[in-house]
Amino acid sequence: MNTGQNHRPHGRVLVVDPAPGDTAVTELAALDDLGLVPTVNLRRVSGPELRARIAARWATVDFDGFSEEELARQLEDDGRGYDALKCRAGIPLTESVLERATAGALQRRLVLVGRAAAGSDTFDRTAAQRLEVAIRTTPGANAAAVAELTLALMLDALRGVSRRSNALRAGSWSAAVEGLPTGGLMNARLGLVGSGAIARRVAELGRSFGAEVLVHGSPRFTAERAAQWPGHRVESLAELLAGCDVVSVHVPATVETDGLIGAEELRLMRPGSVLINTSRASVVDEKALDEVLRDRRAGLSWAAVDVFEEEGPGFRSVLADNPHCTLSPHSAGMTLSAMQESSRRLLGEFAEFMKETGLTHGGSR
Structure with a gap:
């Protein structure tokens, strides 16, 4: 672990994965200015030059943020503890991790977690x-970016761009x-499952x-609310699935949405239809x-x-070798502008929390 430079003794924040590129330095400096001294995990920081710039100014560690045990151990930090945690990936913030990060024996207990993304389904709320x-x-913050890739996947599915290239x-x-000739979006019926910022x-x-x-x-x-939308409200999911050429899913992972669309729902879709999922698995x-796509008697074609x-x-x-499916590596929100905006908004959330709680004056509550 690099000890970094000396900082004023305010709050401590573990940065599991900073913003990408030069935005990382801007983000870390802003946390420092808020009175939250960063310790930065370099595991997902790309490029030796950026890693060196970060290590020259702040304390650094290197661990697997997706490992529950490693995350908990870092948050404990040999009894020193942290006031805050910042991440952008879906790290396993489980009950066990949270209990270890808030234990009474720690010099500082965790009171704030911020994720520069929309969801928190890997957090035990x-x-x-x-x-x-x-x-x-x-x-x-990433609504425009996710919508862009969603449209790109729709067009690829309808027009077959990637498979024709291959x-x-x-x-x-x-x-x-x-x-x-293929189908297209012109005069197609596009069904959206969800009514949030991305869907809009x-x-x-x-x-x-x-x-x-x-x-x-x-x-x-x-x-x-629907009257203010660029679309028509449909009462039931079944009606939407059966009546659209393209269906795109935009709902968060909750108890209510778990398994929302299964085999029965997929078999409602009309012949030649397309399904896009950029929400949650x-x-x-x-x-x-996978099974419905392989059944050529089903209406869902791609x-x-x-x-x-x-x-x-x-x-x-199981979809990895499915010949009727386009795969994308959970990259819908990963444009530079979207990630910069997410970082900016999260810093604002941190500043507001600290103003309300007085975290910079004497550490954790």
């Missing part, structure tokens, strides 16, 4: 509330032109391509999707998936 650990995220690289013109942006983009947009949202998506049953049950270096999926 119930345990966090019980242990008085505040959780802050940045919903909507056929040409293999030297087969006949395979490359198979299935022409997808609706706007879909309309600009000439699609008719239908939306099935949460109970909060009332007829009054738990929403669409991965094995059911899927594009950006989220999986097992991601990262240990990636595994």
Whole structure:
């Protein structure tokens, strides 16, 4: 561990993964200015020059942030503890990790966790509330980026761009032109499962391509709210699935959405239809999707998936060898501008929390 430079004795923050590129230095300096002295995990920092710049100014460690045991051990820090944690990936902030990070024997206990992303489904929110650990995220910061990739996956699924490219690289013109002419978004019915910021942006983009947009949202998506949308409200999920050429999923991972779309729902989809999932793996049953896609009697003809049950270096999926599916490595929100905006918003959340709690004056509560 590099000890870094001396800092004023205010709060301590463990930065599990800083913002990408030069934004990392800006983010770390802003945390320092807030009175939260960063200790930076270099495991996911790319480039020796950036790593050296960070190590010259701040304390550094190197550990696997996706390992529950390593994360807990770092948060304990040989009894010193941390006031805050910042991350951008879906780290395993389980009840066990939270209990170890808030133990009474620590000099400092964890009181604030911030993730520069919309979701927190890998965090045990119930345990966090019980242990008085505040959780802050940045919903909507990456809406434009996720919507862009969603549209790109739709167009690829409808027009076959990637598979036609692969056929040409293999030297087969006949395979490359198979299935022409194709469908497109013009005059298609585009169904959105979800009514948040990402879904709304997808609706706007879909309309600009000439699609008719239908939306099935949460109970909060009332007829009054729907009237302000670039799309038509649909009462039931079944109606949406059966009535659209393209269905795109945009709901968070919750108890209510777990397994929302399984084999029964997938078999409702109309002939030649396409499914896009850039939300969470738990929403669409991965094995059911694989089976329905392989059944050529089913209406669903293609899927594009950006989220999986097992991601990262240990990636595994039954969809990996499915010939009717486009795969993307959970990259929908990963544009530089989106990640910069997420970092900026999270810093604002940290500043507001510290103002409300006085964290910079004497450390943890």
